[in-house]
Amino acid sequence: MKIVLRSNRKKELKEQIFLKAIELFKQKGYENVSVEEITSACGIAKGTFFNHFKKKEHILLQLGNSQLELLETTVHQHSQKKLKERLQLIFADLLSIYVEYSVLLKTAISETIRSAIVMKDESNNIVKLQSQIEKIIVEALEEKSFVSDRDPRVIASILVAIYFQSLVSWASTDMTVNDITRYFQEQFEVVWEGIENGEK
Known part of the structure; x- marks a missing residue:
């Protein structure tokens, strides 16, 4: 205890x-x-x-580490959903961290982007996030609940890329906290159409 x-x-x-x-x-x-x-x-x-x-720069890494902790929880929480909805819910949950601490974390994102030292470590968090998303897609393909001729690694890479692009846009513009989720969802839908068009 x-x-x-x-x-x-x-x-x-x-x-x-x-x-x-x-x-x-x-x-x-x-x-x-x-x-x-x-x-x-x-x-x-x-x-x-x-x-x-370890040093001041590592404070900024806490942002990514918090997301990885949440990722484990949210992946299991939405495991019964169909792939598209499951992925949307996972990314929405991850975005919720930024919405909760919007003013403070906008600064953290901006500083992380500018810091080369942190970006090296942050890239490990990006790789972990992408690997988890790829694993979910592969499981859906194996269960035949999702069919596509697209490479799961490429799908995961694109989804994670639009997720981070949404964060960068939010951090560098006057986009409100409510706009970020909508902005991501709009991009997600466009990308998903291409993934669905690639189905066998």
């Missing part, structure tokens, strides 16, 4: 550091915020910060 409580407190503290850091990045700009400022704003020691994040 104590281990579980300690784990929960550790997770809450990590999230608190993440959100406070993003708030500071928004106010002052990513480059102008030091680790010392983050720890001071959180009321923690510098060593506590480094227990959760």
